[in-house]
Amino acid sequence: MNAATILSSSISFALAALSLGLLLTVLRILRGPTLPDRVLGLDMLVAIAIGLIAVLAIKSGFNLYIDIAIALGLVGFLATVAFARFILARGLSPEKDAGAGLPVPGAQKLKRGKSARRNKKGAR
Amino acid sequence: MTGDPDMLTAVAVSALLVIGSLFSVLAALGLLRFPDLYTRMHAASKAGTIGSGLLLLAAGIHAMDIAILLRALAGFAFFVLTAPLSAHLLAKAAHQAGYRLTNLSVTDQLPQPAPKSRPH
Amino acid sequence: MTFLAVNLLLMLTWAAVSGSFTVHNLLLGFAVGALSLWLVREQFAAARLRVRPLKLLLLVALFFKELSLSAIKVAILVVRPNMRLRPGIFAFPLSLTRDFEITLLANLITLTPGTLSVDVSDDRKTLYVHALDCHDPAAERRAISGGFERRIREAFPL
Numbered sequence: 001m002n003a004a005t006i007l008s009s010s011i012s013f014a015l016a017a018l019s020l021g022l023l024l025t026v027l028r029i030l031r032g033p034t035l036p037d038r039v040l041g042l043d044m045l046v047a048i049a050i051g052l053i054a055v056l057a058i059k060s061g062f063n064l065y066i067d068i069a070i071a072l073g074l075v076g077f078l079a080t081v082a083f084a085r086f087i088l089a090r091g092l093s094p095e096k097d098a099g100a101g102l103p104v105p106g107a108q109k110l111k112r113g114k115s116a117r118r119n120k121k122g123a124r
Numbered sequence: 125m126t127g128d129p130d131m132l133t134a135v136a137v138s139a140l141l142v143i144g145s146l147f148s149v150l151a152a153l154g155l156l157r158f159p160d161l162y163t164r165m166h167a168a169s170k171a172g173t174i175g176s177g178l179l180l181l182a183a184g185i186h187a188m189d190i191a192i193l194l195r196a197l198a199g200f201a202f203f204v205l206t207a208p209l210s211a212h213l214l215a216k217a218a219h220q221a222g223y224r225l226t227n228l229s230v231t232d233q234l235p236q237p238a239p240k241s242r243p244h
Numbered sequence: 245m246t247f248l249a250v251n252l253l254l255m256l257t258w259a260a261v262s263g264s265f266t267v268h269n270l271l272l273g274f275a276v277g278a279l280s281l282w283l284v285r286e287q288f289a290a291a292r293l294r295v296r297p298l299k300l301l302l303l304v305a306l307f308f309k310e311l312s313l314s315a316i317k318v319a320i321l322v323v324r325p326n327m328r329l330r331p332g333i334f335a336f337p338l339s340l341t342r343d344f345e346i347t348l349l350a351n352l353i354t355l356t357p358g359t360l361s362v363d364v365s366d367d368r369k370t371l372y373v374h375a376l377d378c379h380d381p382a383a384e385r386r387a388i389s390g391g392f393e394r395r396i397r398e399a400f401p402l
Binding site: 002003004006007009010011013014015017018020021022023024025027028034036037039040041043044047048050051054055057058063065066067069070073074077080081083084085087088090091 | 130131149196210213
């Protein structure tokens with residue numbers, strides 16, 4: 001057991017775990033059921049991507065990656081804040097039934113964006 | 125072999141890598157398993173932050189350069205400062221928009237704002 | 245003088261982040277720090293506060309302890325096959341009055357085990373906290389007011 005093997009095996013472990021994490025988060029984003037859930041998934045996606053970039057920085061030896069991770073963190077934070085403002089402004093209307101955390105059938109989910117836009121037009 | 129500085133940093137970096145990635149994957153699992161938005165937020169804002177923070181710290185230590193380590197620490201501090209802010213904003217927005225808590229919930233003492241008519 | 249101290253701190257942060265401690269870079273950092281302080285000068289002038297450094301250090305230590313405990317607790321909760329959650333939002337009566345203290349408390353609460361601050365009432369007297377285990381709100385309230393709230397009050401005396 002020398003230093004290099006320990007490091008490379010733990011890097012492999014970390015990469016595998018983070019990939020699994022990304023997969024689980026994408027599953028949550030696809031499943032929804034509500035818009036805030038998806039926004040939270042996006043936030044988590046950014047957090048895991050930052051971790052992934054840090055691991056890549058170790059694996060490749062390019063320390064520049066750390067700056068990229070920090071920049072990604074900034075952008076992700078701003079994106080989440082903007083989405084939160086958007087949720088506040090938009091309100092609940094298009095998905096009233098989904099509030100209790102129950103899964104929404106897939107067909108309804110795919111049409112959600114369109115129907116929301118239509119609702120807004122109707123209100124005007 | 126022990127006491128060798130190379131070995132020491134390798135072990136420290138490996139431990140941080142393993143622990144950080146475990147926290148990240150558990151946060152993602154929590155995102156999937158918890159019943160509603162508010163409980164999911166617990167997983168994302170705590171375990172997620174710690175996970176990516178530890179990984180960043182591992183990268184900083186591995187570089188063996190004080191400037192890089194300081195940069196990684198600054199990034200870590202930044203995540204720890206912003207994660208609760210975004211969680212709080214999202215929770216507040218969701219609650220004000222009217223997304224309800226899960227049926228398992230025992231109490232909700234935050235008054236729901238009266239539904240306003242949206243401006244055109 | 246606080247302004248100068250903060251500016252110097254910003255300069256050092258700049259040098260650390262940009263990764264070089266040359267005189268030119270330090271001067272540039274000082275200029276950028278002064279510029280950013282000038283941008284927030286009104287908020288900064290309002291917040292003239294006294295700090296007890298030792299108590300602040302205690303607060304930071306408590307924070308990191310609670311943060312690691314909280315991450316471990318959530319991680320354990322996630323892998324448990326049968327999550328027995330009793331989530332809910334409880335109201336926490338604030339005894340802190342200044343805005344930055346409330347912000348600090350809300351952030352600290354979010355990063356501690358099982359609690360997440362959701363909202364502050366308009367009159368800034370009540371903090372609404374979401375808890376993963378909310379069957380005993382009174383105990384949670386006691387824990388917050390005896391822990392973080394007391395430490396914040398000690399670190400930033402009026």
